[in-house]
Amino acid sequence: MVRMGGVRWLNLLMMIGLVACMRKPAGSGPLIYEGPYRVDLAVGQGLPGTDVRYLGLGPQGARVRLEGQEVTRLAGDSLEAEAQPHPTLKVRYNLRIYSYDKQALHAIGTIRAELQGAQPRAAPLPKAAAARFTAPVTYRVPKGGVIPGTSIIFAGKEEGRARLEGIPGYPYRNVGDSILWEGQIHPLVYLDATFRVLLVEDEWLTVVGTAEVWLSGF
Structure with missing residues (x-):
C-alpha cells in the first residue's frame, strides 16, 4: 500500500x-x-x-x-x-x-x-449522510439580519452584548460566547453550526466558527 x-x-x-x-x-x-x-x-x-x-x-x-x-x-x-x-x-x-x-x-x-434559496429551520440532524464535512465560517451580520444558514437574528447591541432572536432561552451573548444552531437549510442539506461572537457593534455582529455540513438524500 x-x-x-x-x-x-x-x-x-x-x-x-x-x-x-x-x-x-x-x-x-x-x-x-x-x-x-x-x-x-x-x-x-x-x-x-x-x-x-x-x-x-x-x-x-x-x-x-x-x-x-x-x-x-x-x-x-x-x-x-x-x-x-x-x-x-x-x-x-x-x-x-x-x-x-x-x-x-x-x-x-x-x-x-x-x-441557492436556503430556507433554514430548526430540525434534528439525520441519522446518516451521503457526505459529511466541516467548513470554517465567518460572518458580519447587520442589525436585523440573519446569521447565514440559520434562523438566528441579530436584534442589536444592549449593554455591550449582542441580543439574538430565533434561539430558545437566554438571548444575550458577550464577545467570546458561543452560539449554537442545528437544522435543515435545504431539502438535501442539514447544518450543525457552532459560532463564537468575535465583535459586537451597534449595527453589526461578527461571528466566527464552524459548520458541520450533512449532505443527505442522494
Missing part, C-alpha cells in the same frame, strides 16, 4: 479554508461551504452523487471509473468530480488519492457545496 501524509494534508487544507472563508462577508447570494474531506471507497463504491467509482486493484494501479471511462490512477493522482443532486445544490470534489489496495481506495482533499 502506498501512503502520503494524510494528516498533514488535512491540517493544511483546514488552514487554507479558514483563510479563504475569513474574506467572505455575509451576503444574500448562495451559501457556500468548503472544507477538508476524506473518502474511503470500497471496491464498487463511488463518490456520492457522481459516476466516479473504485473498480479495484489493477496490474499497474487503482482502476477508477471517471466520466464513464476506466483509467488507472496512482497515489498522488487527482480525483475530481461534480454533482448536482438538486437544481439548487452543486457539490464539487477536489481530491488526491493517497493509498489503495484490493479492498478500498482512500483519497483526501476538499469538498465544496453551493446552494
